[in-house]
Amino acid sequence: MADRRPQRPSALRAQGAFQAAASSEDEGMEGRQTRSTRRVMRVDLSKLDTQSLLRYRKVHKLGDTPATATKEDLIPSVTRHFAQQVVDEEEVLMKFVLAVQKHNKQMRQINAVQQQKAQEQRLAMQQHLQQHLQAGYGRQVPQLQQMPANHLKGGVIKQQRR
Incomplete structure (x- = not known):
């Protein structure tokens, strides 16, 4: 280890930022029990259209929003439910x-x-x-499967010589 080259300052800053981001992501996971060893992936559900969000609400029976809710009303409810899935x-x-x-x-x-x-x-x-x-x-014509192979020459089918 003594013969390793020292890290550049920019690499140290990037490593520190990565560790800080990882620790902040893990803070929200304290109360949840998951069998997964990976961190939670962030999904932007606001990119879905209103019909998709309404379908999600209906399939998962989310009663906290009305059926006539707007996209802005549905996003928090759907995001909350999606994040709770283990x-x-x-x-x-x-x-x-x-x-x-x-x-x-x-x-x-x-x-x-x-x-x-x-x-x-x-x-x-x-x-x-x-x-x-x-x-x-x-x-009587012999069976087609048993006929010898033919070739086309001059527009006339002639039997090949063996």
Whole structure:
């Protein structure tokens, strides 16, 4: 530690200001019990529109403001309620992970159904083409899946040589 370079005065002032801000933020937390180890984030709810604030009031049943309150009346009530919420970060993260897993599972099921429908449509189209070819030529045409690969040359479909 003795060989460390001394800090610049500007760095010391910044560090002091940071510690003072952190201690003032922590003073409001004394009476609250939270399971979170992080400091409370400040949220500016005044940026929300009146309809959002009214919806928040209705969902959380905040009875201290009337339903016809203005934005200026709603902001203190909503801010107070929002600040009182205790969040268990581990639980929130676990629920988020489970929700993502559930969503992924549903998407895999939807994709499987869509792939099955696409396969059925391909088979139906092949059967339709097979019937159309048989009707046009009046003879049995080999299954389309079993036909050798063709290539287009000069506008005429010719079988590839093996």
